[in-house]
Amino acid sequence: MTERIWLNSYPQGVPADVDASVYPSLVALLEESFTKFADRPAFHFMGRDVSYAQTDLLSRKLAAYLQSLGLARGDRVAIMMPNVPQYPVAVAAILRAGYVVVNVNPLYTPRELEGQLRDSGSKAIVIIENFATTLAQCIAATPVKHVVLCAMGDQLGLLKGLLVNYVVRNVKKLVPPYELPGAVRFNDAIAKGANASFTKPAIGPDDIAVLQYTGGTTGVAKGAVLLHRNIIANVLQSEAWNQPAIRGVPQGETYTSVGALPLYHIFAFTVSMMLGMRGGGKLVLIPNPRDLPATLKQLSTQRIHNFPAVNTLFNGLANHPDFGTVDWSHLRLSVGGGMAVQSAVAKLWLDKTGCSICEGYGLSETSPSASCNPTDSKEYTGSIGVPLPNTWFKLVDDDGNEVPPGQPGEIAIKGPQVMAGYWQRPDETAKVMTEDGYFKTGDIGTMDARGFFRIIDRKKDMILVSGFNVYPNEIEDVVSQLDGVLECACVGVADDKTGEAVKLVLVRKSPDLTEAAVRAYCKTHLTGYKQPKLVEFRNDLPKTPVGKILRRELRDKT
Numbered sequence: 001m002t003e004r005i006w007l008n009s010y011p012q013g014v015p016a017d018v019d020a021s022v023y024p025s026l027v028a029l030l031e032e033s034f035t036k037f038a039d040r041p042a043f044h045f046m047g048r049d050v051s052y053a054q055t056d057l058l059s060r061k062l063a064a065y066l067q068s069l070g071l072a073r074g075d076r077v078a079i080m081m082p083n084v085p086q087y088p089v090a091v092a093a094i095l096r097a098g099y100v101v102v103n104v105n106p107l108y109t110p111r112e113l114e115g116q117l118r119d120s121g122s123k124a125i126v127i128i129e130n131f132a133t134t135l136a137q138c139i140a141a142t143p144v145k146h147v148v149l150c151a152m153g154d155q156l157g158l159l160k161g162l163l164v165n166y167v168v169r170n171v172k173k174l175v176p177p178y179e180l181p182g183a184v185r186f187n188d189a190i191a192k193g194a195n196a197s198f199t200k201p202a203i204g205p206d207d208i209a210v211l212q213y214t215g216g217t218t219g220v221a222k223g224a225v226l227l228h229r230n231i232i233a234n235v236l237q238s239e240a241w242n243q244p245a246i247r248g249v250p251q252g253e254t255y256t257s258v259g260a261l262p263l264y265h266i267f268a269f270t271v272s273m274m275l276g277m278r279g280g281g282k283l284v285l286i287p288n289p290r291d292l293p294a295t296l297k298q299l300s301t302q303r304i305h306n307f308p309a310v311n312t313l314f315n316g317l318a319n320h321p322d323f324g325t326v327d328w329s330h331l332r333l334s335v336g337g338g339m340a341v342q343s344a345v346a347k348l349w350l351d352k353t354g355c356s357i358c359e360g361y362g363l364s365e366t367s368p369s370a371s372c373n374p375t376d377s378k379e380y381t382g383s384i385g386v387p388l389p390n391t392w393f394k395l396v397d398d399d400g401n402e403v404p405p406g407q408p409g410e411i412a413i414k415g416p417q418v419m420a421g422y423w424q425r426p427d428e429t430a431k432v433m434t435e436d437g438y439f440k441t442g443d444i445g446t447m448d449a450r451g452f453f454r455i456i457d458r459k460k461d462m463i464l465v466s467g468f469n470v471y472p473n474e475i476e477d478v479v480s481q482l483d484g485v486l487e488c489a490c491v492g493v494a495d496d497k498t499g500e501a502v503k504l505v506l507v508r509k510s511p512d513l514t515e516a517a518v519r520a521y522c523k524t525h526l527t528g529y530k531q532p533k534l535v536e537f538r539n540d541l542p543k544t545p546v547g548k549i550l551r552r553e554l555r556d557k558t
Helices: 007-010 025-036 052-068 086-096 110-120 129-135 158-171 186-194 228-246 268-280 294-301 311-318 345-354 427-431 472-479 513-526 551-557
Strands: 041-045 048-052 077-082 098-103 122-129 145-151 208-214 222-227 256-259 284-287 306-309 333-337 357-362 369-372 392-396 409-414 441-445 451-460 462-467 468-470 483-495 499-508 534-537
Touching: 007 427, 007 534, 025 052, 025 086, 025 228, 025 268, 041 052, 048 052, 048 186, 052 086, 052 186, 077 086, 077 110, 077 345, 086 098, 086 268, 098 110, 110 129, 110 208, 110 222, 122 129, 122 462, 145 186, 208 228, 208 268, 208 345, 222 228, 228 333, 228 369, 256 268, 268 369, 294 311, 306 311, 311 333, 311 345, 333 345, 392 441, 392 499, 427 441, 462 483, 462 499, 468 472, 472 483, 472 499, 472 513, 483 551, 513 534
Parallel strands: 041 284, 077 098, 077 122, 098 208, 122 145, 256 284, 256 306, 306 333, 333 357, 499 534
Antiparallel strands: 041 048, 208 222, 357 369, 392 409, 409 441, 441 451, 462 468, 483 499
């Protein structure tokens, strides 16, 4: 598509393009903010602020420690933590030392964690002790040689830190037993780094910054290779797009965002953490957003301007009896991503806060933001908005040809935020990248006369649970290994709370296999959002003449 008709729908003052070459690397962006906003709070966690200067100092010491381990430039270092202050410190340290961040879901099972650590070739991991037992069960089968072990209270000062850690370990019992010989505590690593020399590597825009794991369009776990310039571009694109909403924040007021989405998810990584640091804002870190009372209690102490979230979180909070304890009058921007925002939720949120939910769209492969509704709009469109600055969309058929106006087609995206490819998977990369540089998303959409896009279907069999991708291939592969399963299939079904839920349909070898046994097996091998909500036994599964299971028919019958 040569003409960007959607530019006519841009809010006043939003540019058609931004200059993504202003920073040679994410390190340059971060270090500029560390200096420019040194005295400002960068993060707020459990009643305590962490300044930009503190984040600068801690990350530099941790970078020196990582270098002292003898890691080579470009080595991968995994992070497996919820939203705690050590997360952004670890990200900045890994990047400053010349390594690659590998974001890991802290709720992964040992099977899932092992797969990601092996595929990425991660040599080190920064992990919170709550999930150390998972690592202990699989570390021997991975390339990981160095473990930095964090605790919830590490950055809360001596007395409060000791108290928080005692409660987490002994009262709430959130740290199962584990053995990780040779693991170094986070604060000890910082202390060792203070006495180690740090060599600042030359990092360029084409160096790899992050491996962001995704099922892509096929369901096979792959690392989307995000270069420094990809994430820089997306930060600047998002910043330009948000300006119409942010102009309303009074001069001199600390721009405060809610960090309820997990930082290991690319949406929060780029749009909450990196964008916030670029502008000198404060991010309120919420380690467990499912605990709605605790989340609202934390937010009641803050003056909030920006709230990126998924539909389920907006809905859960807005319907909670404590919602009114938070002062929402300063909220200027509510960005919905990860899954479709439902019209009833959008209406309720607008009624209760006076700030409309602005729905966007993106993927791990696009760093992630690719399109968004105008941030000065008060109406719910049900669309994914228009492409961001520097971004081109086109709709193509199965042969890659652009479809006529008004016709549905697969959304293909081109822009500086599009990944370099999948980590060590040229075959998978070739399946999704066109010769002219477009990434084929697997989502079927339409475009209206104003350039607004709407998703109407998915080419892939992916299930979207609360903004997280679930791939039937993976679920079926795991379940098929359970004794007593003859064959199985997995589909998505509509769910009021999570948008979609996983339904598992099985054919048993014998009636001895129970639903409870299936659920217990899935709980061991699959993280929470991948576990089936519905389990159904049948005598046979619908198949094509050549024996391929017809998932679509299972969905239609659901």
